Amino acid sequence: xxxxxxxxxxxxxxxxxxxxxxxxxxxxxxxxxxxxxxxxxxxxxxxxxxxxxxxxxxxxxxxxxxxxxxxxxxxxxxxxxxxxxxxxxxxxxxxxxxxxxxxxxxxxxxxxxxxxxxxxxxxxxxxxxxxxxxxxxxxxxxxxxxxxxxxxxxxxxxxxxxxxxxxxxxxxxxxxxxxxxxxxxxxxxxxxxxxxxxxxxxxxxxxxxxxxxxxxxxxxxxxxxxxxxxxxxxxxxxxxxxxxxxxxxxxxxxxxxxxxxxxxxxxxxxxxxxxxxxxxxxxxxxxxxxxxxxxxxxxxxxxxxxxxxxxxxxxxxxxxxxxxxxxxxxxxxxxxxx
Numbered sequence: 001x002x003x004x005x006x007x008x009x010x011x012x013x014x015x016x017x018x019x020x021x022x023x024x025x026x027x028x029x030x031x032x033x034x035x036x037x038x039x040x041x042x043x044x045x046x047x048x049x050x051x052x053x054x055x056x057x058x059x060x061x062x063x064x065x066x067x068x069x070x071x072x073x074x075x076x077x078x079x080x081x082x083x084x085x086x087x088x089x090x091x092x093x094x095x096x097x098x099x100x101x102x103x104x105x106x107x108x109x110x111x112x113x114x115x116x117x118x119x120x121x122x123x124x125x126x127x128x129x130x131x132x133x134x135x136x137x138x139x140x141x142x143x144x145x146x147x148x149x150x151x152x153x154x155x156x157x158x159x160x161x162x163x164x165x166x167x168x169x170x171x172x173x174x175x176x177x178x179x180x181x182x183x184x185x186x187x188x189x190x191x192x193x194x195x196x197x198x199x200x201x202x203x204x205x206x207x208x209x210x211x212x213x214x215x216x217x218x219x220x221x222x223x224x225x226x227x228x229x230x231x232x233x234x235x236x237x238x239x240x241x242x243x244x245x246x247x248x249x250x251x252x253x254x255x256x257x258x259x260x261x262x263x264x265x266x267x268x269x270x271x272x273x274x275x276x277x278x279x280x281x282x283x284x285x286x287x288x289x290x291x292x293x294x295x296x297x298x299x300x301x302x303x304x305x306x307x308x309x310x311x312x313x314x315x316x317x318x319x320x321x322x323x324x325x326x327x328x329x330x331x332x333x334x335x336x337x338x
Contacts, residue, residue, distance in 0.1 A: 264309050
């Protein structure tokens with residue numbers, strides 16, 4: 001049996017990616033790796049136990065990126081009915097330690113080490129060395145985090161900016177906010193800028209007559225397990241004539257661009273803006289179309305400043321996993337990757 005492995009995890013509302021790494025190989029070569037459907041399990045402990053039972057590697061510690069704020073080593077997962085407790089997980093598996101990081105903080109730990117092939121540059125801008133960096137990641141929900149220079153390496157910081165109040169930038173979005181306030185007591189950016197929020201835009205455009213819902217699509221949605229997949233599939237299909245789906249996607253891309261611009265301004269992200277999350281990767285052609293950057297730059301007197309911020313899409317779907325592994329292998333007293 002191999003020994004001294006560290007278990008790293010990227011826990012998401014839809015899927016969870018687990019891998020075991022060794023200090024010898026760092027994060028370049030996992031010793032074992034698997035993907036799980038998060039909602040098929042009642043808790044993280046059950047999922048981890050199944051993974052470990054199928055490998056012949058001794059693991060003595062773990063580091064997980066988890067969806068939601070981590071306070072005192074505990075987290076209540078956003079978009080999952082899980083309560084995560086690092087100390088309890090360590091006792092359950094006999095690990096020397098279990099570290100919980102916000103999933104976007106885990107991704108942030110990977111950002112300084114991403115290579116050119118890991119990124120698609122949407123706006124070259126002008127990168128300022130040692131400038132702050134921000135990550136905005138639409139997936140099942142909307143995650144955010146940022147990095148600041150710490151005098152030798154970057155430091156990752158958590159943010160729950162995806163749950164701040166949605167701020168419309170045009171009359172259509174103002175109507176969308178009014179519509180959603182009749183359904184929810186609080187409308188955050190996550191409600192309109194994520195996989196789970198996409199149906200909210202669709203329903204608003206349909207119900208207010210911006211575009212007609214075809215009968216065939218109504219039938220497909222009525223039987224679909226995940227309406228987001230159906231809406232996106234038709235929006236991205238060049239053969240589809242569904243204007244409603246296309247308008248839904250365009251609206252989401254515009255809101256994503258505006259919120260990415262908000263995040264960039266709040267931390268003065270002269271080191272770059274990074275779009276992560278499974279949805280960004282899936283929507284790359286739509287993000288490159290121009291709607292995103294138009295909304296990103298639309299900040300009045302600061303429009304030229306916005307044009308100077310570099311913007312990249314993270315192409316590596318394992319970034320959060322690798323960030324968790326780097327942090328876990330390095331320990332809290334040294335920058336990941338040292």
